[in-house]
Amino acid sequence: MPRVFVYGTLRRHEPNAFRLNEAVWLARQAWVSGRLYDTGYGYPALVLDVRSDRSSASSHTGRVYGELVEVSENALAALDALEGYAEGRRDNHYDRVSVCVHTDTGETETFAYVYPVERATGLKPIAFGDWKVYRHLPDPTKEASAGSATDRQADGSDTWLYFAYGSCMDDRRFETDGVRELFRDVVGRGVLRGHTLAFTRRSQADGMGRADIVETGAPHDVVEGKVYRIGREALRYLYDREGVQKGAYRPTFVDLEIGGETVTDVVTFTVVAKGPETPPPPHYAEEMLRGARGFVSEKYYEFLFNKCRI
Incomplete structure (x- = not known):
């Protein structure tokens, strides 16, 4: 075919x-x-x-x-x-x-x-x-006057659901960066099927791995994480934190299960140039595990715990 x-x-x-x-x-x-x-x-x-x-x-x-x-x-x-x-x-x-x-x-x-x-x-x-x-997200790297056409995405929404599966599950850096209020609205646990979590990005800062979602198509592969409802300011922060302009991560859309229901076109970020898996640094693994603890399923937390020790 x-x-x-x-x-x-x-x-x-x-x-x-x-x-x-x-x-x-x-x-x-x-x-x-x-x-x-x-x-x-x-x-x-x-x-x-x-x-x-x-x-x-x-x-x-x-x-x-x-x-x-x-x-x-x-x-x-x-x-x-x-x-x-x-x-x-x-x-x-x-x-x-x-x-x-x-x-x-x-x-x-x-x-x-x-x-x-x-x-x-x-x-x-x-x-x-x-x-x-291009259609559904504003470009937060460009300044625009509030309420102008370029300040909104094509569908006219002002908020988006955002799926965090790595260090952004943890609140501590949000607090350090002074953006905790932008991520207060936690919708629930998201389950992304047909993908697996891997550390495919080698950070230039320390040469160690950062989290990524890799599409496998296998129904038994899942990635779990937190789903937030965010606005434009939070999106701008994420573009900067994920190095979007530098080509580190890119925004994309995924369909998730949240509370047993399928929710379409949730924003997340994935590594652009996926490389061989590299172990994450201890502080990054700690952030992921701290953010996931008590939130993701016990089975997935065990997977994540073992994954952070590759």
Whole structure:
């Protein structure tokens, strides 16, 4: 069955996702080398990067994030019609081409609908190469007057649910940094399925590991953590703490179980350039365990305790 990399309105919980109701979703944390632009018509345009994928190996610059799905031949034909593509036609709106898609478990060749580079001239680049982040989150790295259009995300919300699975489960650094009040609203325990926790980021400060979520797709793999309701100021703090501008972590969305119910599009952060696992420093492990103690399940706490000793 054909596989397709979707990066715009076809992504899960986006306006055209219903067209993929019969599809098999293989990965939500996927990327290709390229640039993403806002067409101004409510959908983005992907322009492939003609350089080697090595140019995107160490930062999110030059990456476009999306999801990998498997579809039927009939569904692929329907997507061709939606994207204005016909094989052999010269005036396609999008071209369907084969691309190398990277996931947390490896690489694969798949289809993607792309814009010719010359048609992207003058279009607005999308920060971080992520349409969902662009649509649903403000860019807290840019100053804007309160209440202005650029101060709010596209859907008009003022708060978001945020999933903390590492040191941000602990309150102590929030207090030290003077932001404890921004993280008072704890919604509950979040359970992220199909992922595992790993220390894939080696800190430049001490050469030791920091926590990450790695998508495996295995239903028995879970990551547990705290879910907060946060506002713009807290989001700005997290962007700085997670080194988003430096390409350390990137914002993304996940679906969680909270209190036995599925909650969609919860904000979290994941490592951009995932490396071999490196043990965390004692102070970082202590923060994670202190924040998790009495909050996550006993089974997961035991896993976390043993994981911090790798």
